[in-house]
Amino acid sequence: MPGSNSGEGSDRSEEQVSGAKVIAQALKTQNVEYMFGVVGIPVTEIALAAQELGIRYIGMRNEQAACYAASAVGYLTGRPGVCLVVSGPGLIHALGGMANANMNCWPLIVIGGSSERNQETMGAFQEFPQVEACRLYSKFSARPASIEHIPSVIEKAVRSSIYGRPGACYVDIPADLVILQENVNSIKYKECCMPSPVSMAETSAVCMAASVIRDAKRPLLIIGKGAAYSRAEDSLRKLVEQCNLPFLPTPMGKGVVPDNHPNCVGAARSRALQFADVIVLFGARLNWILHFGLPPRYQANVKFIQIDICAEELGNNVRPSVTLLGDINAVSKQLLEQFDKTPWQYPIDSKWWETLREKMRTNEAASKELASKRSLPMNYYTVFSHVQEQLPRDCFIVSEGANTMDIGRTVLQNYLPRHRLDAGTFGTMGVGLGFAIAAALVAKDRSPRQRVICVEGDSAFGFSGMEVETICRYNLPIIVLVVNNNGIYQGVDADTWGKMSNLQEAATIVPPMCLLPNAHYEQVMTAFGGKGYFVQTPEELQNSLKQALEDTSKPCLINIMIEPQSTRKAQDFHWLTRSNM
Ligand SMILES: Cc1ncc(C[n+]2csc(CCOP(=O)(O)OP(=O)(O)O)c2C)c(N)n1
Numbered sequence: 001m002p003g004s005n006s007g008e009g010s011d012r013s014e015e016q017v018s019g020a021k022v023i024a025q026a027l028k029t030q031n032v033e034y035m036f037g038v039v040g041i042p043v044t045e046i047a048l049a050a051q052e053l054g055i056r057y058i059g060m061r062n063e064q065a066a067c068y069a070a071s072a073v074g075y076l077t078g079r080p081g082v083c084l085v086v087s088g089p090g091l092i093h094a095l096g097g098m099a100n101a102n103m104n105c106w107p108l109i110v111i112g113g114s115s116e117r118n119q120e121t122m123g124a125f126q127e128f129p130q131v132e133a134c135r136l137y138s139k140f141s142a143r144p145a146s147i148e149h150i151p152s153v154i155e156k157a158v159r160s161s162i163y164g165r166p167g168a169c170y171v172d173i174p175a176d177l178v179i180l181q182e183n184v185n186s187i188k189y190k191e192c193c194m195p196s197p198v199s200m201a202e203t204s205a206v207c208m209a210a211s212v213i214r215d216a217k218r219p220l221l222i223i224g225k226g227a228a229y230s231r232a233e234d235s236l237r238k239l240v241e242q243c244n245l246p247f248l249p250t251p252m253g254k255g256v257v258p259d260n261h262p263n264c265v266g267a268a269r270s271r272a273l274q275f276a277d278v279i280v281l282f283g284a285r286l287n288w289i290l291h292f293g294l295p296p297r298y299q300a301n302v303k304f305i306q307i308d309i310c311a312e313e314l315g316n317n318v319r320p321s322v323t324l325l326g327d328i329n330a331v332s333k334q335l336l337e338q339f340d341k342t343p344w345q346y347p348i349d350s351k352w353w354e355t356l357r358e359k360m361r362t363n364e365a366a367s368k369e370l371a372s373k374r375s376l377p378m379n380y381y382t383v384f385s386h387v388q389e390q391l392p393r394d395c396f397i398v399s400e401g402a403n404t405m406d407i408g409r410t411v412l413q414n415y416l417p418r419h420r421l422d423a424g425t426f427g428t429m430g431v432g433l434g435f436a437i438a439a440a441l442v443a444k445d446r447s448p449r450q451r452v453i454c455v456e457g458d459s460a461f462g463f464s465g466m467e468v469e470t471i472c473r474y475n476l477p478i479i480v481l482v483v484n485n486n487g488i489y490q491g492v493d494a495d496t497w498g499k500m501s502n503l504q505e506a507a508t509i510v511p512p513m514c515l516l517p518n519a520h521y522e523q524v525m526t527a528f529g530g531k532g533y534f535v536q537t538p539e540e541l542q543n544s545l546k547q548a549l550e551d552t553s554k555p556c557l558i559n560i561m562i563e564p565q566s567t568r569k570a571q572d573f574h575w576l577t578r579s580n581m
C-alpha cells in the first residue's frame with residue numbers, strides 16, 4: 001500500500017482505518033492532485049483526509065463552480081480533478097458541472113456523500129437517488145458496496161474518466177461508509193491505472209486521407225479541443241507547415257497552433273468553411289459550433305475527413321469521405337509519415353490562399369476601424385484591442401458571456417495550447433471563475449509566473465461571482481475583467497433605467513436583458529482584499545491593466561464600462577449566433 005495509515009512501530013493488525021481515509025488514499029494512489037468542493041455532512045472527513053495525504057483541497061462557494069474547476073484541471077493536466085459534494089442539493093448543484101464536462105469530453109471525478117444506507121426510503125437527511133441521477137451526466141456512476149470495495153471503484157472511475165473519450169464519472173459514498181472503521185490490512189489499494197492506451201487509425205484509411213488531401217483544390221484543417229487534449233501541437237504544426245495548409249481553430253482549439261501563425265485563417269472563418277472542398281477535422285465535432293457541416297454554411301459536396309477518438313462520433317450529421325479512428329496526436333503523426341514518404345505542399349500561390357488572405361485583410365481592417373473609435377462609452381473592439389496589447393503571451397485566457405466571449409475570441413490571441421477556457425460545447429454561463437481558479441492552481445504549481453485573465457460579461461460574472469472570495473482566500477494570480485454593458489447581450493444606460501423605473505413597476509416593463517446600470521462589480525473584489533478598478537476610458541483601462549499586471553501580490557478585478565447598446569460587427573453574426581446560446 002502506498003503511504004501508510006499507521007504510526008511507526010504500531011501493531012498494524014489492530015489498526016483501524018476510516019472510509020474517509022480509504023477514499024483519500026485511493027485517490028492519492030490514482031495520482032489525483034486537486035480536490036474542489038463544499039464540505040458538510042457527510043464529506044468533511046474526506047476533505048480532511050485528502051489534505052493529510054497532500055491532495056490540495058480548494059473550498060469553493062458553490063458546487064457548480066467547484067465542479068467546473070475540477071473539470072478544467074482534467075482538461076489542462078490530462079488527469080481528473082475531484083469535485084467533492086454533500087448529499088442531495090450539493091450533488092444536484094454539481095450536475096451542471098458534470099454535464100458541462102461530459103459535453104466538453106473532459107475527465108472529471110465527482111464524489112458525493114449520500115444518506116446512510118439503513119435510512120434509505122425513510123426520508124433521510126438530503127436523501128436522493130444520486131447514482132441514478134448522475135447516470136445521465138456521466139460515463140460511469142457507481143456506489144462501492146463496502147469499504148473494501150472503495151479502491152477498485154475509484155480506480156475504475158479514474159480510468160473510465162480518461163480512457164476512450166474522456167468524461168465525468170461519479171462515485172457515491174453513503175454517510176455510514178465515510179465513518180466506518182475497518183482493519184487496515186483488509187483494504188487492498190489498486191495500483192494507479194495505466195495511462196490511456198493510444199489508438200491509431202488503419203493504415204489504408206491514413207493513405208486514403210492523404211490522397212484526398214493531395215487532390216484538394218481548397219483544403220482546410222479544423223483544429224478542435226480534442227487536438228488540444230491529446231497534445232497534438234507539435235505534430236499539427238509540422239503538418240500545417242510541411243504541407244502549407246490553411247487551418248481554423250475552434251474556440252478552445254485556439255493556440256494548438258498559434259493564432260498568429262501565417263496559416264491561421266481564423267479571421268476568414270465563414271469564407272473558409274463555405275468554400276473549402278476538403279475539410280480535415282482534428283478532434284472537432286460537427287455540432288452547432290461548426291454549423292453541423294451542412295449547407296448553406298458549407299459546399300454541398302465538401303469532403304470531410306474526420307479524426308476522432310470516439311467511433312460513434314464518426315458520421316454524425318454528414319457522411320465523411322474518410323474516417324480515422326484514433327488518438328488525434330497519433331493519427332496526426334501517421335498523416336505526417338505519409339507526407340514524409342511522398343512530400344507534397346499545397347501551392348502558396350493558389351487562388352484559395354489568395355481568397356482567404358484577401359478576406360482576412362478586409363475583416364481585420366473592419367475590426368481595426370471599430371477598435372480605433374474614440375467615442376465614449378467604449379465599444380467591445382476598443383476594449384479588447386487595448387487588452388490584447390498588454391496581455392502576456394503565455395497567459396491563460398478564460399472567457400464567457402455572449403458578445404463579450406464571441407468578440408473577445410476574435411481579438412484576443414492564444415499562442416499556447418490549452419490556454420483558452422470558455423463556455424464550450426454546452427455554452428454554459430458561470431464556468432469562468434471556476435475555470436480561472438483551476439488554471440491559476442495548475443499554473444502556480446507548474447509555471448509560477450503565469451497569469452490568468454478572466455474576461456467576463458457582466459451577466460456571466462454574476463453566475464459564480466462569489467468565487468471572488470475563493471480567489472482572494474487562496475490569493476490566486478487572476479485578473480478578472482468584467483465587460484459591463486448593463487445586461488445580457490445589451491442593456492440600457494442609467495438615464496433610460498431611471499425613466500423606466502419611474503413609469504411602472506420594474507418587473508412589468510424592464511427588458512429581460514437588463515441588469516442594474518453601472519453596477520460596481522469591482523467592489524466584490526475589494527470586499528475581500530483584492531484590487532478593484534472602475535474604468536470608463538481607454539486611458540483608465542490601459543493604466544489599470546498595466547498596474548494589475550505589475551502587481552503580482554493580489555488578485556484584481558477591472559470593471560470596464562462599455563456602451564450598453566454596443567454589438568459585434570455585422571459579419572460576426574455568422575459565428576456563434578445568439579440563438580445558439
Ligand atoms: C447557465 C446558462 N444560463 C443562461 C444562459 C443564456 N445566456 C447566454 S449568454 C448569457 C449572458 C450574456 O451576457 P453577458 O455575460 O453580460 O455578455 P454580453 O453579451 O452582454 O457581453 C446568458 C444569460 C446560458 N448560456 N447558460
Ligand SMILES: [Mg+2]
Pocket residue numbers: 457458459483484485486487488489490
Ligand atoms: Mg453584458
